Amino acid sequence: MKLKSMDISATASASSIVFDALRNAIIEGQLEEGEPLRQDEIARLFNTSRIPVREAISRLEEQGLVKTQRYKGAVVAGLSPEEAEEIFSLRALVEPEIIKNAVPRMSREVLDQARAKCSAFSESKDPMEWGNLNRDFHETLYSASNLSYFLEIAGNAIDRVERQIRAQLVMSNGMERAGREHFAILDACENGQADTAAELTKAHIEGAKTSLLQFLPKA
Amino acid sequence: MKLKSMDISATASASSIVFDALRNAIIEGQLEEGEPLRQDEIARLFNTSRIPVREAISRLEEQGLVKTQRYKGAVVAGLSPEEAEEIFSLRALVEPEIIKNAVPRMSREVLDQARAKCSAFSESKDPMEWGNLNRDFHETLYSASNLSYFLEIAGNAIDRVERQIRAQLVMSNGMERAGREHFAILDACENGQADTAAELTKAHIEGAKTSLLQFLPKA
DNA sequence: ATATTGAATATTGGATCCAATATATATTAT
DNA sequence: ATAATATATATTGGATCCAATATTCAATAT
Numbered sequence: 001m002k003l004k005s006m007d008i009s010a011t012a013s014a015s016s017i018v019f020d021a022l023r024n025a026i027i028e029g030q031l032e033e034g035e036p037l038r039q040d041e042i043a044r045l046f047n048t049s050r051i052p053v054r055e056a057i058s059r060l061e062e063q064g065l066v067k068t069q070r071y072k073g074a075v076v077a078g079l080s081p082e083e084a085e086e087i088f089s090l091r092a093l094v095e096p097e098i099i100k101n102a103v104p105r106m107s108r109e110v111l112d113q114a115r116a117k118c119s120a121f122s123e124s125k126d127p128m129e130w131g132n133l134n135r136d137f138h139e140t141l142y143s144a145s146n147l148s149y150f151l152e153i154a155g156n157a158i159d160r161v162e163r164q165i166r167a168q169l170v171m172s173n174g175m176e177r178a179g180r181e182h183f184a185i186l187d188a189c190e191n192g193q194a195d196t197a198a199e200l201t202k203a204h205i206e207g208a209k210t211s212l213l214q215f216l217p218k219a
Numbered sequence: 220m221k222l223k224s225m226d227i228s229a230t231a232s233a234s235s236i237v238f239d240a241l242r243n244a245i246i247e248g249q250l251e252e253g254e255p256l257r258q259d260e261i262a263r264l265f266n267t268s269r270i271p272v273r274e275a276i277s278r279l280e281e282q283g284l285v286k287t288q289r290y291k292g293a294v295v296a297g298l299s300p301e302e303a304e305e306i307f308s309l310r311a312l313v314e315p316e317i318i319k320n321a322v323p324r325m326s327r328e329v330l331d332q333a334r335a336k337c338s339a340f341s342e343s344k345d346p347m348e349w350g351n352l353n354r355d356f357h358e359t360l361y362s363a364s365n366l367s368y369f370l371e372i373a374g375n376a377i378d379r380v381e382r383q384i385r386a387q388l389v390m391s392n393g394m395e396r397a398g399r400e401h402f403a404i405l406d407a408c409e410n411g412q413a414d415t416a417a418e419l420t421k422a423h424i425e426g427a428k429t430s431l432l433q434f435l436p437k438a
Numbered sequence: 439a440t441a442t443t444g445a446a447t448a449t450t451g452g453a454t455c456c457a458a459t460a461t462a463t464a465t466t467a468t
Numbered sequence: 469a470t471a472a473t474a475t476a477t478a479t480t481g482g483a484t485c486c487a488a489t490a491t492t493c494a495a496t497a498t
Contacts, residue, residue, distance in 0.1 A: 009289040009459085014482070015277070039450070049483045051270060054451085055277045058234070062281035064371075070228040071450060071489050086368040093312045149305040152283075153372065228489085233452070258480070268453045273481085290459050290480060 014052035018042065019059050026065050026076055027162040028131065033078040037066060064160050079164055081216050088209035091157050094150055095142075095205060096198035099185075102145035103194035111190055114140040118186050122179040130175060131166035137182055141189060165208065168215040177207065233271035237261065238278050245284050245295055246381040247350065252297040256285060283379050298383055300435050307428035310376050313369055314361075314424060315417035318404070321364035322413035330409055333359040337405050341398040349394060350385035356401055360408060384427065387434040396426065 022042070025031045037057060039050045046053070057074045060066045068074040079087075117140055121133035135158065142151060169175060181204045188197035241261070244250045256276060258269045265272070276293045279285045287293040298306075336359055340352040354377065361370060388394060400423045407416035 009291070011289070013289060038448095040448085050450085051273075051452095051482050054270075055274055058274045058277045059281050062278050070230070070232060072228070073450065073490095083368060086366055089316070090313070090369060090372060093316070094309070097308070097312070147305055149302060150309060153309060257478095259478085269480090270452050270482095292480065 014046065014048045015055040015059075018046055018048070018053055019056035021046070022056060022060055023063070023065060023159065026060075027159055027166075029163045029166055031076045033076050033163075035076045037074040037076070039073065063156055077160075079161060079216070081213055084161060084164065084212055084216060085209065087157050087161050088205060088212070091154060092202050092205045092209070094154050094157070095138075096202045098142050098145045098147055098150050098154060099189070099201050100194045100198040101147050101150075102142055103189050103192060103197050105146065106141070106144040106189055110140060110144050111186075114186055114189070118179075118182045121182060127170040130169045131162065134165075134169065134178065135162070141185070161212065164212060164216065168212050172211060172215060174208070174211050178204075181207070233265065233267045234274040234278075237265055237267070237272055238275035240265070241275060241279055242282070242284060242378065245279075246378055246385075248382045248385055250295045252295050252382075254295045256293040256295070258292065282375055296379075298380060298435070300432055300437065303380060303383065303431055303435060304428065306376050306380050307424060307431070310373060311421050311424045311428070313373050313376070314357075315421045317361050317364045317366055317369050317373060318408070318420045319413045319417040320366050320369075321361055322408050322411060322416050324365065325360070325363040325408055329359060329363050330405075333405055333408070337398075337401045340401060346389040349388045350381065353384075353388065353397065354381070360404070380431065383431060383435065387431050391430060391434060393427070393430050397423075400426070 022031070022037065031037075039053045039057070042053045043050045057066060057068065061068050061074065065077055066074045067077045114137060117133060117137040121130065121137055124130060124133055142154070145151060169178070181200065185197055185200045185204065188194075188200055241250070241256070250256075258272045258276070261272045262269045276285060276287065280287050280293065284296055285293045286296045333356060336352060336356040340349065340356055343349060343352055361373070364370060388397070400419065404416055404419045404423065407419055
C-alpha cells in the first residue's frame with residue numbers, strides 16, 4: 001500500500017492564506033492606497049469567518065502595509081515622500097550587506113537562474129510583469145545569502161514601497177536603466193566581486209529612490 | 220457645562236492591552252525562551268476571550284518575539300548566536316544614522332533628560348532597573364530624530380535581543396563600560412558632534428554584540 | 439432649501455460554541 | 469515489566485452570535 005503521507009501541521013491556515021492574498025494584492029497594486037479592507041467582504045470571498053481575516057489584518061498592520069483605526073477598520077497604507085526616502089535609505093544600508101554576503105556563496109545554479117531572470121526582465125514587453133521580474137531577479141541573488149534577519153528586514157522594506165515602484169516602472173522610462181544596472185550587478189556577482197556588487201546595488205537603490213521620489217506626488 | 224471629552228476611539232483594545240503586556244513580559248525576561256503562551260490562560264488572566272489573545276500573538280509573531288506552530292500554539296522565541304550577530308549588525312548600521320539625524324535636532328530639554336537618564340543608569344545599584352534605564356537613555360537621544368521608519372526598525376531589533384541583553388547586563392561586568400560609553404555619546408551630542416556620536420554609538424553596539432555573543436550558550 | 443435629529447443599516451470588537459488536532463492517562467497485550 | 473492501543477483531556481482554529489460604534493438615510497425643524 002503506497003500512501004503519500006503529509007505533515008498536516010504544514011497545511012496553510014485560513015489566516016495565512018488570507019494574509020498572503022492581501023499582501024500580494026497590495027504589493028501588486030490591486031488594492032490601492034486608502035482602500036478599505038472590509039472584514040465581512042474578504043471573509044465571504046475566502047469562504048471563511050471573520051476571525052482569520054482579523055488576524056491577517058493584524059499581521060498586515062505590523063508589516064506596515066495597512067493602517068487600522070479602532071472601530072473604523074483597516075485601509076491600505078499610503079506612502080509619503082519622507083517615508084519613501086527613509087525606506088530606500090534603509091534598503092541602501094541593508095541590501096549591499098546582503099549581496100556582499102551572498103556573492104561568495106553563489107552556486108552556478110543560482111547565477112544561471114539570476115541571468116535568466118535578468119534577461120527576462122530586460123526583454124519583457126509586458127509592463128504588468130516588470131514588477132515581479134524585477135523582484136525575482138534581486139531575490140534570486142539574495143537567496144544565496146545566509147543573513148536571514150537582514151533578508152527579513154529587506155523583504156519588508158521592499159514590500160512597503162513595492163506598489164509604488166511597480167506603478168513607477170510602468171509609467172516612466174526607468175526600465176532601460178534598471179535593466180543595465182541589473183546586468184552590471186550580475187556581472188560583478190559572476191566575477192566574485194562582492195564589494196563591486198555591493199556598490200552597484202547601493203547605487204541602483206539610490207537611483208530607484210531618486211526616480212520614485214520624482215514620481216510621488218508632493219503632499 | 221464643563222465636560223471633559225475624550226476620543227473614544229483612542230481607548231485601548233483588548234488585543235493591544237494583551238500585546239503590550241506580553242511584549243513587556245518577554246522583553247523583561249518574565250517569559251523565557253520556549254515558554255508556551257496558553258491562549259486560554261492569558262485570556263483568563265486578562266478577563267477577555269481568546270480572540271484578542273490570538274490577535275496579540277499574531278502580532279508578536281510578526282515582531283519575531285514568539286514562534287507559533289500550527290495546532291501547537293506559540294512559544295517565546297529563542298535567540299541563536301547567529302541571529303544575535305545579525306541583529307546587532309543591523310543595529311550597528313541603523314542606530315548611528317538615527318543619532319546622526321538626531322544630534323542637530325536635540326533640544327536643551329532632550330539633552331537634560333538624557334543626562335539625567337545617563338546618570339541614573341550609572342548610579343543605579345538595582346540590577347533589575349538597568350535594562351529599562353539603559354533603554355531609556357538611548358530612546359531619549361533617538362527621540363530627537365525624525366527618521367520614524369528607522370526608529371521602528373531599531374525598536375524592533377532592540378526588542379528582539381532585549382531579554383538577553385538584560386540578562387547579560389545583570390550577570391556580567393559590562394555595566395561600567397556601558398556607563399562610560401553612554402557619557403561619551405552624550406558628550407558628543409551635547410557638543411553637536413553628530414559624526415562622533417554616530418561612531419561612538421556604532422562602537423558601543425559592536426561592543427555590546429561582542430559581550431552578548433560571549434554570554435550566549437553555543438548551540 | 440438647509441440644518442438638525444432620529445432611525446436604520448453597516449461594520450467592528452469580542453464572547454461563546456463547536457470541531458479538529460495534540461497530549462496525557464488508562465487499559466490491554468506481550 | 470514494557471509496549472501498544474484506547475480513552476480522556478487539553479488546546480487550537482475558526483464559525484456563529486451578540487453588543488458596541490460608525491455611517492447612511494429618512495424625517496422634522498427652521
